[in-house]
Every structure is written in C-alpha cells, then in structure tokens.
Amino acid sequence: MSRSKRARSAPKGAVSSPPRPVDDFPPKYKKLINRFYEPLILLRVLGQTRGGHSTVQEHDTRSLQCTRRRFLACLAYVASNAKRKKISEFLAKLLERLRVIATSTADGDGEDEIATKCIDFATPRIKKEVGLLRSRIAQYHKRSAARATEQDMMLLGWLGYFQNPEALVSICQFAYDERRSTWMKELEQRSRSPRYKSSDDASHVMFNYIRHYVGRLADHIRKPKHLIQHCQQLIFLFDNWTVKGVEAMQATPRPEHSPQTSLPNILKRMLPKDDPKLPEYEGALTVMDRGHHISDGLREYWSDPTFQPKVHAEIQILEQFYNNGLAFEDNDPYIACSKPACFCCHLYFRHHPLKCVEADSHQKVYHNWGPPMINTKDEKEFMRQRDILNEMVKDIRNDALNQIIQRRGSLAWHADSVTGITESVLAEREQADELDSVDGSAPSYNPDSDELFDMPEIDSEAVSFCSDADDPESDSDGGVALDITELSVSQ
Numbered sequence: 242m243s244r245s246k247r248a249r250s251a252p253k254g255a256v257s258s259p260p261r262p263v264d265d266f267p268p269k270y271k272k273l274i275n276r277f278y279e280p281l282i283l284l285r286v287l288g289q290t291r292g293g294h295s296t297v298q299e300h301d302t303r304s305l306q307c308t309r310r311r312f313l314a315c316l317a318y319v320a321s322n323a324k325r326k327k328i329s330e331f332l333a334k335l336l337e338r339l340r341v342i343a344t345s346t347a348d349g350d351g352e353d354e355i356a357t358k359c360i361d362f363a364t365p366r367i368k369k370e371v372g373l374l375r376s377r378i379a380q381y382h383k384r385s386a387a388r389a390t391e392q393d394m395m396l397l398g399w400l401g402y403f404q405n406p407e408a409l410v411s412i413c414q415f416a417y418d419e420r421r422s423t424w425m426k427e428l429e430q431r432s433r434s435p436r437y438k439s440s441d442d443a444s445h446v447m448f449n450y451i452r453h454y455v456g457r458l459a460d461h462i463r464k465p466k467h468l469i470q471h472c473q474q475l476i477f478l479f480d481n482w483t484v485k486g487v488e489a490m491q492a493t494p495r496p497e498h499s500p501q502t503s504l505p506n507i508l509k510r511m512l513p514k515d516d517p518k519l520p521e522y523e524g525a526l527t528v529m530d531r532g533h534h535i536s537d538g539l540r541e542y543w544s545d546p547t548f549q550p551k552v553h554a555e556i557q558i559l560e561q562f563y564n565n566g567l568a569f570e571d572n573d574p575y576i577a578c579s580k581p582a583c584f585c586c587h588l589y590f591r592h593h594p595l596k597c598v599e600a601d602s603h604q605k606v607y608h609n610w611g612p613p614m615i616n617t618k619d620e621k622e623f624m625r626q627r628d629i630l631n632e633m634v635k636d637i638r639n640d641a642l643n644q645i646i647q648r649r650g651s652l653a654w655h656a657d658s659v660t661g662i663t664e665s666v667l668a669e670r671e672q673a674d675e676l677d678s679v680d681g682s683a684p685s686y687n688p689d690s691d692e693l694f695d696m697p698e699i700d701s702e703a704v705s706f707c708s709d710a711d712d713p714e715s716d717s718d719g720g721v722a723l724d725i726t727e728l729s730v731s732q
C-alpha cells in the first residue's frame with residue numbers, strides 16, 4: 242500500500258521497446274554488466290541453492306505491522322494465481338468485497354465466499370497441483386502394490402479423497418481440514434531424509450512431494466482465511482484505494498562472451514589485484530573443474546540461446562516506488578510478493594537505496610535474473626545501478642570464493658547424482674518451483690503457520706548445466722514473472 246509523497250521524474254527503468262543490442266551501450270555499461278554476470282554465472286554453476294530458506298516471520302497478532310504485511314502477502318498470493326490480464330479486475334472486486342465484509346460484525350462472515358472466489362480464480366493452477374498430487378499418489382500405489390502394509394492401505398485410503406472427482410473447493414477444504422490429521426503426520430514422518438545418501442527416486446522424496454502438494458491445496462483456503470481475519474483490523478486501508486498496473490520493465494541485455502570469459506580470468510577478476518591467495522584459489526578451482534566440469538558449465542550458460550535476463554516482479558515494484566517517490570503505508574517499506582525472493586532479488590533489496598524490508602528468500606541463483614535497463618546516458622542513474630550491482634557482486638563473489646576455497650559441493654556433481662534424476666522428476670521439479678509460493682525448509686510443519694513444506698532437495702546441481710526451461714507458464718527462471726503488467730495497490 243502506498244501514498245504518493247513526492248514526484249520524481251518518470252520511471253527511467255520502465256521501458257517497453259524491444260531489447261537494444263549490447264553493442265549499443267557505452268563501454269563502461271557493457272563492462273559493468275559483463276563483470277556482474279561473470280561471478281553470478283560461476284556461482285550458478287557451483288550450485289543453484291545458496292542456503293536454506295530465510296525464516297518466514299511468525300505472525301504476531303498484536304502487531305498491526307505484522308498483520309498488514311501478512312494481509313498484503315496473502316493478497317499477492319491470491320492475485321498471482323491466474324492470467325495476469327484478469328488480475329486487476331479480480332483484485333478490485335476482491336478488495337471491494339473485503340471492505341464490505343470488514344464492516345460486518347459477524348465473525349467468519351464471508352470466509353466461504355472469498356475462498357470460493359479465490360479458488361475459482363486459481364482454477365488452472367489448482368488443477369495443475371491436483372494433477373501433480375495424483376501422479377505422486379499413483380506412484381505410491383504402484384510401488385506398494387505387491388507389498389503394501391496395513392498402514393499403507395489406510396494411508397492410500399485417505400489419499401483416495403484427492404482422486405475423487407470432487408469440486409476443487411471441496412478438495413482444497415479437505416486438505417485444509419486435514420492439516421493436523423494423523424495422516425499428515427504420517428506423511429511428515431515418511432518424508433524425512435534418511436541419514437545415508439539416497440537417490441532422488443527414494444520413497445521419502447515421493448512422500449515429501451505428496452505432503453507438499455496437499456499443503457499447496459490447503460493454502461487456497463488458508464490464505465483467503467487470513468484475508469478475512471485481518472480485514473477488520475485493517476479497515477482504514479479500505480477507505481481509499483486503487484489497483485494499478487505498472488509498465489513492464491526491460492532488463493539489461495545479456496552479457497557478452499569473449500575469449501577473456503574463461504574460468505582463470507573470471508577468478509582473477511574476482512580477487513583484488515596481486516592477491517597473494519590467487520594460487521591457492523587457482524589450485525582449488527582447478528581440482529573442482531577437473532572433477533566437475535565447471536568450465537563446461539560456464540560455456541553452456543553463455544551459449545544458452547534462452548539466456549535472456551528478466552526483471553523479477555518484486556524489483557519492478559521496488560523501482561516503481563523509488564522512481565515515483567511513493568511513500569509506504571505507515572512508513573513500513575514492505576513489498577509483498579506471492580513467493581519468496583530469489584538470491585539476486587534478495588541482494589538487490591539489501592543494497593537498494595530505498596532500504597525496503599528484505600524479502601524472504603529461497604536463496605536460489607537464477608542466471609536469467611536481470612537488473613532493470615537504465616538510461617545509460619544519465620550519469621546519476623548509471624551510478625545508482627553501478628553501486629547496487631557492485632555491492633551485489635561483493636556478496637556473490639564472497640559466496641563463490643568461500644565455496645571454492647573449501648572445495649565444497651563437489652559431491653553434488655558426481656555423475657551418479659545426475660543419472661539418479663529422471664526427466665520426469667526434473668520436469669516435475671520445474672512445475673513444483675512454479676507452484677511454490679514458499680517451498681520452505683521448515684524442520685517441522687506447523688499446520689497453522691504460513692511456514693510451508695519442505696521440498697525434497699533434488700540435487701539442483703544436477704541441472705546446473707541445463708538451461709532453465711523457457712516455458713512462459715513456468716517460474717523456472719526463478720522469479721515471479723511480470724512481463725505484461727503487475728499491480729500495485731495504492732491508497
């Protein structure tokens with residue numbers, strides 16, 4: 242939610258014309274972009290996941306700020322569930338209805354109605370989630386066919402509900418009502434990773450997926466419930482609001498590849514001039530390269546024809562606030578997003594002059610991430626972006642150098658881990674990424690929390706050398722896509 246505070250010049254990053262060829266840019270800008278992507282792509286090759294999920298903040302019912310943030314996050318979630326062209330109309334109607342409900346005195350008024358509206362809006366997505374769940378249940382059926390225990394039979398009987406031709410609302414409601422059931426606990430038990438190294442085809446992975454998809458379905462009831470719960474407390478927000486689309490931002494062009502973009506040269510540029518530790522890093526990297534084909538990985542990324550940087554949604558909204566001098570409701574610089582931020586968005590928020598609340602992050606690196614394109618003739622604009630990217634590069638570089646010096650992650654590149662992943666698993670993982678609003682790594686699942694399920698780690702490094710799928714329906718490039726318009730709700 243924002244209030245217009247001061248006018249600045251028009252958004253400089255908001256450009257809708259086709260990408261300009263990289264040769265069009267001044268040398269210093271090309272250099273900035275090339276130097277930014279070198280360590281980023283190296284980090285991607287070294288391993289996509291850079292850490293656990295940043296913790297989702299516990300909801301404190303006494304805090305108005307906390308309530309407002311959760312309300313906005315739920316709004317972003319339910320609005321992100323369908324065709325972007327229809328989001329504006331859906332959101333406006335939803336807010337109007339919530340305004341009416343907020344003035345009602347009866348507790349629980351409108352819960353079913355709002356959940357049904359949100360589920361109707363999200364029908365294509367929910368159908369996908371149900372389909373993925375059913376395919377995992379079918380896998381479980383197949384595996385246990387010859388040796389099903391009595392417990393298996395009972396668990397399959399419970400899962401059978403999700404295979405009935407029920408209305409989507411009933412399926413989601415069942416998932417929500419059963420969130421604390423013994424069968425969800427059973428799935429949690431069965432989805433725990435064994436102490437020994439197992440394949441990605443192991444049973445705990447299958448159970449983790451089943452549990453994850455049931456959780457996704459429950460979310461379609463949980464999030465509308467939060468909207469209803471909080472709208473009365475936030476009734477003052479409904480006095481005067483508008484829903485606006487923002488013009489899609491174009492990202493910087495992809496970096497250039499040249500003979501200088503080699504692994505030894507990238508390493509040298511990542512270290513201070515004449516750094517005495519260079520030979521030590523070179524030695525470690527040579528060993529890693531020999532075992533894990535890091536140079537090949539770099540080449541594959543640079544030659545990937547689908548490598549086209551995109552500006553993720555949260556960055557576009559951040560820039561929208563900055564460029565237009567918008568003020569945040571109650572001076573709380575929080576930008577809600579329907580899913581956790583990627584590694585780069587997280588860093589961009591951290592180093593952006595607006596100093597917004599750092600978004601929860603899944604800490605994954607996507608090489609297709611791109612900063613907004615700027616007017617490179619505007620020196621002030623150039624320096625602002627340069628400063629942000631330079632600070633990001635320091636973090637990216639440190640992360641990569643730490644991994645190199647410790648030679649961490651080498652097991653992830655073992656050939657066996659790659660062969661352990663079937664194409665269908667990878668395809669499903671891509672869909673799961675798209676379907677995740679939060680693929681959290683909560684050690685224990687609290688059914689009333691916004692903290693969601695732990696997704697099985699399907700050796701992300703095994704796909705390091707593949708290009709990210711370019712499916713427009715997929716978020717496999719990591720962010721919430723915002724290639725047409727996105728919305729900000731302003732008051």
Ligand SMILES: [Zn+2]
Nearest residue numbers: 553583586720
């Ligand atoms: Zn992102």
